[in-house]
Amino acid sequence: MKFLGELAEADLGRTQRCNRRLTDPNRLQAIRDTGLMDTPREEAFDRLARLAADILHVPLTIVSLVDADKQFFKADFGLPSPFKETRELPIDASLCRYTLEGEPIISSNAPADPFLKFHPSTGPWGIVAIIVLPLINPEGHVLGTFCCIEPRVREWTAHEITVMRELTASIMTEINLRNQIQKLKAEQNLRDTFVAALTHDLRTPLTASKLGVQLLARRHADIPTVQASVARVTASLDRAERMIQNLLDASQIKAGKRVTLTVSECDFHEITVQTLEELSAVFTDRFVLKAEGAFNMVADPIGLRRIVENLASNAAKYGAPGTPIEVLLSRSGGRVTLQVRNQGTPIAESDLLTIFEPFHRSRSAMESAQKGWGLGLPLVRGFAEAHGGTATVTSSAQDGTCFTITLPLNAASPELFSALSEPERVNTNEPSRLRS
Numbered sequence: 001m002k003f004l005g006e007l008a009e010a011d012l013g014r015t016q017r018c019n020r021r022l023t024d025p026n027r028l029q030a031i032r033d034t035g036l037m038d039t040p041r042e043e044a045f046d047r048l049a050r051l052a053a054d055i056l057h058v059p060l061t062i063v064s065l066v067d068a069d070k071q072f073f074k075a076d077f078g079l080p081s082p083f084k085e086t087r088e089l090p091i092d093a094s095l096c097r098y099t100l101e102g103e104p105i106i107s108s109n110a111p112a113d114p115f116l117k118f119h120p121s122t123g124p125w126g127i128v129a130i131i132v133l134p135l136i137n138p139e140g141h142v143l144g145t146f147c148c149i150e151p152r153v154r155e156w157t158a159h160e161i162t163v164m165r166e167l168t169a170s171i172m173t174e175i176n177l178r179n180q181i182q183k184l185k186a187e188q189n190l191r192d193t194f195v196a197a198l199t200h201d202l203r204t205p206l207t208a209s210k211l212g213v214q215l216l217a218r219r220h221a222d223i224p225t226v227q228a229s230v231a232r233v234t235a236s237l238d239r240a241e242r243m244i245q246n247l248l249d250a251s252q253i254k255a256g257k258r259v260t261l262t263v264s265e266c267d268f269h270e271i272t273v274q275t276l277e278e279l280s281a282v283f284t285d286r287f288v289l290k291a292e293g294a295f296n297m298v299a300d301p302i303g304l305r306r307i308v309e310n311l312a313s314n315a316a317k318y319g320a321p322g323t324p325i326e327v328l329l330s331r332s333g334g335r336v337t338l339q340v341r342n343q344g345t346p347i348a349e350s351d352l353l354t355i356f357e358p359f360h361r362s363r364s365a366m367e368s369a370q371k372g373w374g375l376g377l378p379l380v381r382g383f384a385e386a387h388g389g390t391a392t393v394t395s396s397a398q399d400g401t402c403f404t405i406t407l408p409l410n411a412a413s414p415e416l417f418s419a420l421s422e423p424e425r426v427n428t429n430e431p432s433r434l435r436s
Contacts (some may be wrong), residue, residue, distance in 0.1 A: 011115040014098060021100035021142065022091070023068050030141040034175055035182060036074055037065055044174055045075035048146075052167050053077040056160050058148045063135075063171060065144035066096050074144075093121050096132055096145040105132035106161065109153045129154035131161065133168045138176065146171055206244075210237050259382045261300040263412050268295035268304055268336055269329060275308045276327060283316035291329035295336055298410045303383040310376035311340040311403050319401070320344035334409050335389075341402040347395040355393060356381040380405065387411040 007015065021027060031037055045063050052061045063075040071094040073079060073087045083089065091097060095116075099105060110116040110127045121127070129150035134142045146168045213233050220226040269291050276287045297304075308327070315325045319342030326341040347355065356377050380403070381391040389407035 007118060008114055014101065014103070014115075018098045018100040022066070022097055024141075026139075027100075027141040027143075028068055030137055030139065031065055031067060031143050033179060033182070034065070034143060035178065036175070037067060037072055039074070041075060045171065046077075048167050048171055048174075049075045049077040052146070052148055052164060055163050056148055058150050060149040062147050062149075063144070064096050064147070065135075066094060066100065066142070067091070070094075071096055071144075095119055095121055095127075096147065099132055099134040099145050100142045102134055102136055102140070102142055104134060105130065106156060108155045125149070126151040128152050129156065131156060131164050133164055135168065135172055135175070137172070137179075143175070206237055206241055210234065213237070259303070259379075259386045261303055261383075261386050261411065263298055263300050266297055266299055266301040266304065268297050268299070268338070269293070271301055271304050272308050272327065272329060272338070275305050276312060279309065279312050279316070283313070286316060286323070286325050287312060287327055288324045289327045289329075291327075295329055295331065296409070297336065297407070298412045299387055299407065300383070300411070303387065307338065307380050307383050307405055308340075310380050311338075311405070314376055315340050315342035315401070315403075318342075318344065331409075336407050336409055338405040338407075339402055341400055343400040346397050347393070347401055352393060352395060356391060377403075 049061045049063055053059070060078040061076060062073055062079060065072045065074055069091050071089040071091060073083065073089070076084070095105070105116070107113045107116055108129050110122050110130055116122055116127070116130070127149055129152065130147065132145050132147040135144045135146060136142055146164065148164060213230050217227060217230040272289065272291070276289060280287060312325065312327060319325060323343045326339070328337075328339040328341070330337045330339075377391075384391040384405050384407060387407045388411055389405060392404045393401065394404075395401040
């Protein structure tokens with residue numbers, strides 16, 4: 001655009017540098033990434049425009065984005081017609097474009113300013129005293145401006161300029177937080193897509209491998225060594241399948257979704273016994289089950305098994321070696337409580353706050369020789385909550401570490417599971433020790 005007079009060399013250099021910045025593709029992409037261009041008014045930005053007008057006692061404040069071909073008014077206080085309706089200004093008429101180097105425009109008397117007096121918008125807009133501060137993102141790109149305009153000569157105080165700078169920082173905080181949320185959503189979508197593709201691609205060769213192993217077992221049913229090898233391979237493939245399912249479920253939980261349940265009538269006591277017997281083959285004779293009678297439930301049997309499996313195996317891995325691991329089942333009204341308790345180094349208080357988060361591993365777990373992804377406990381809580389229940393943990397040097405899972409007896413009717421009080425301690429029956 002043409003100024004209405006000859007600019008000083010320094011001012012001319014500023015306009016030329018800002019003009020080059022105007023069409024910088026990285027800057028324009030940064031504006032697109034905000035998702036704010038050509039969007040409706042929002043109270044989050046209008047509030048800051050009103051606040052600036054109220055504190056500084058000015059009739060006009062504007063939050064703008066400066067694109068390559070126009071200046072878009074995202075928020076304002078006192079914007080006159082027709083700009084209040086169109087909410088944009090052709091870029092050739094924009095004064096804010098000359099902050100794209102990151103330098104503000106501050107003047108107490110624009111008609112007497114050697115730079116501003118030649119700008120064609122100064123007169124028609126009634127600009128006399130003005131503060132224009134650039135909105136600069138963390139990468140250093142100027143997205144737009146926050147400005148206040150006074151139609152009379154006014155000496156801005158240091159306090160008033162500070163107020164405008166602080167409010168400008170608040171605008172950028174709002175924009176940056178929104179950008180972070182958008183990035184997190186994009187990362188979440190990418191992760192979900194990746195996990196879905198990974199689980200699909202891995203399950204196909206696993207299924208083919210299992211079919212091949214089963215065929216091999218049938219062809220050589222009379223050779224014990226082959227059968228032993230087949231059993232080991234099948235167990236490894238089953239474990240790989242469980243790991244894939246754990247990853248898929250953990251991704252769902254991290255995305256704020258509940259894991260899918262397939263409920264049926266089942267006996268939690270029987271499921272616990274079977275699971276602990278299988279784990280005893282790996283962790284020897286350490287599990288002590290305290291329970292009495294059947295625990296008939298309407299629940300997901302596989303989900304219940306995975307709760308017991310994860311808690312019991314964690315207790316065996318990270319508890320004091322050789323010490324017994326207590327597994328307690330109790331009933332109270334319409335709910336059942338599972339507790340898994342082990343002795344050993346307590347979980348740090350800071351880790352107790354995040355121990356159920358996906359991919360989190362406590363400090364003691366990372367310092368141990370045990371490898372893991374940090375998925376077991378998030379899955380325990382995920383299955384508990386999907387049933388309408390809760391998962392909690394306590395840990396101290398004196399009492400050991402105790403994970404408590406409380407579930408409704410009928411997961412198909414979560415409304416029967418009212419707000420839980422602190423689970424009462426189970427009766428200490430004679431322990432039934434499980435043999436491998």
